[in-house]
Amino acid sequence: MPEFSIGEAERLTGLKAHVLRYWEEVVPFIRPRKDDQGRRYYRTRDIELIRRVKHLVQVKKYTLEGAGERLIAELTDVKAQSARQELNEIRAELMRLYTIVRKERSQGETHTP
Secondary structure, three states: OOOHHHHHHHHOOOOOOOHHHHHHHHHOOOOEEOOOOOOOEEHHHHOOOOOOOOHHOOOOOOOOOHHHHHHHHHHHHHHHHHHHHHHHHHHHHHHHHHHHHHHHHHHHHHHHO
């Protein structure tokens, strides 16, 4: 997974380094990896989140805190939808297995002397 220095993150997001560092303090899920010397390395996901925050702040006129809250709500909703989908898939698999077991039981009962 590619990582980007703060200079590269500046170019990719159109934000200055001091703005990126400030946003890290205010928006809790923007957390670039830091090496032993404290240099920041942004992942693709970090860049995407920063761009989303930038859009909410500059285009939709959210405050930075409001943009953070909005993204938390969006991310929570995405996780909930993913969990629901996974549960539905598990439920379908359980029903499939249950049907097989019932069918085998009913066939076993008819073949018993």
